[in-house]
Amino acid sequence: MDESSNGNDKSELYYAQLHLYKHIYSFISSKALKSAVELGIADVIHNHGKPMTLNELASSLKLPPSKISVLYRFMRLLTHNGFFASIKKKTGGDQEEEEETAYALTPPSKLLVRSASTCLASLASGHPRCMDMWHSSKKWFAEDKELSLFESANGDNFWNMLNKDPESHKLMSSFQEAMEADSQMFKLALKDCKHVFEGLETLVDVGGGTGVVAKLIQEAFPDIKCTVLDQPQVVGNLIGNKNLNFVAGDMFKSIPQADAVLLKWVLHDWNDELALKILKNSKEAISGKGKDGKVIIIDISIDETSNDHDLTELQLNFDMVMLTLYNGKEREKKEWEKLIYDAGFSSYKITPICDFKSLIEVYP
Numbered sequence: 001m002d003e004s005s006n007g008n009d010k011s012e013l014y015y016a017q018l019h020l021y022k023h024i025y026s027f028i029s030s031k032a033l034k035s036a037v038e039l040g041i042a043d044v045i046h047n048h049g050k051p052m053t054l055n056e057l058a059s060s061l062k063l064p065p066s067k068i069s070v071l072y073r074f075m076r077l078l079t080h081n082g083f084f085a086s087i088k089k090k091t092g093g094d095q096e097e098e099e100e101t102a103y104a105l106t107p108p109s110k111l112l113v114r115s116a117s118t119c120l121a122s123l124a125s126g127h128p129r130c131m132d133m134w135h136s137s138k139k140w141f142a143e144d145k146e147l148s149l150f151e152s153a154n155g156d157n158f159w160n161m162l163n164k165d166p167e168s169h170k171l172m173s174s175f176q177e178a179m180e181a182d183s184q185m186f187k188l189a190l191k192d193c194k195h196v197f198e199g200l201e202t203l204v205d206v207g208g209g210t211g212v213v214a215k216l217i218q219e220a221f222p223d224i225k226c227t228v229l230d231q232p233q234v235v236g237n238l239i240g241n242k243n244l245n246f247v248a249g250d251m252f253k254s255i256p257q258a259d260a261v262l263l264k265w266v267l268h269d270w271n272d273e274l275a276l277k278i279l280k281n282s283k284e285a286i287s288g289k290g291k292d293g294k295v296i297i298i299d300i301s302i303d304e305t306s307n308d309h310d311l312t313e314l315q316l317n318f319d320m321v322m323l324t325l326y327n328g329k330e331r332e333k334k335e336w337e338k339l340i341y342d343a344g345f346s347s348y349k350i351t352p353i354c355d356f357k358s359l360i361e362v363y364p
């Protein structure tokens with residue numbers, strides 16, 4: 001140690017070590033959550049209907065006795081991280097009343113209950129291909145190619161891989177499950193941005209998956225005729241209704257005509273060149289409506305100047321996910337502006353929704 005380990009320098013060094021350790025081991029929080037999801041802890045507590053003691057939990061999870069103390073330590077971390085709440089429960093008879101800790105669900109772990117339409121458990125469990133690819137990042141950096149880390153590590157891009165082998169079918173269904181659950185949140189957001197959809201007669205949800213968002217829009221606006229455009233393997237077997245139509249197609253080729261185009265969680269999957277192509281095709285799709293048409297984008301708009309450090313960290317983490325999985329990106333406001341004007345639109349308006357996303361109305 002040199003003289004810099006004195007006074008303020010010493011506390012700076014302690015802080016540096018702490019900061020580094022915190023980030024080196026931050027994967028533990030994510031992996032403990034994955035273990036909780038695989039064990040089904042949230043489901044067991046939910047089905048029990050009231051907080052559960054450690055022994056009750058271990059018995060429901062059918063854990064061997066040697067794993068009870070392990071479960072305790074996982075629950076301690078998961079409770080500290082806000083996934084469960086620990087409650088003191090009175091046990092024993094009148095004479096020898098004792099207190100025991102019982103675990104209850106919190107709002108984040110309620111999103112892990114598999115019977116809930118908002119369940120995000122499939123995202124928390126992750127997929128080996130999406131985790132293992134990080135071991136190839138050194139090789140990826142050395143390659144002078146525009147490949148995602150996923151493609152560099154797995155030999156094919158994410159979307160092709162989804163449709164290829166049986167193992168990837170699991171990835172596909174958990175991906176669609178997660179998208180559907182995420183879209184359920186849109187129901188709440190829709191209440192705050194009803195004006196955006198009012199007056200529309202037709203809307204095409206581009207890359208609209210299995211139609212969860214289109215159905216929510218229909219519930220709120222029964223008169224809007226919705227078309228969901230997605231890849232044949234996603235919508236090929238889906239059946240619509242009077243006001244809901246599924247179209248198998250390619251948004252890079254053409255988008256059906258409508259008063260409005262919705263692009264929810266779509267543009268962030270693609271680099272600027274391909275996002276521009278989608279936006280230009282969207283502009284073409286609303287051209288029949290003249291100046292009254294609009295494109296509605298729902299994506300992240302990163303604000304690095306925000307004082308909310310956790311929120312910005314989440315948005316930057318999402319950017320890493322988009323970069324490494326699809327070669328896509330989360331965009332800052334100035335990047336959105338450039339993309340929107342480059343696609344030939346004349347104005348736009350950004351409104352924050354769901355605490356970390358934005359709704360961007362784009363006008364011709």
Ligand SMILES: C[S@@+](CC[C@H](N)C(=O)[O-])C[C@H]1O[C@@H](n2cnc3c(N)ncnc32)[C@H](O)[C@@H]1O
Nearest residue numbers: 179183207208209230231234249250251264265
């Ligand atoms: C991240 S998901 C978003 C799904 C949905 N909008 C949501 O918010 O839940 C992107 C969607 O784009 C679709 N997609 C990918 N390439 C496409 C293409 N060339 N044409 C149409 N849809 C495509 C995928 O199948 C997927 O459903």
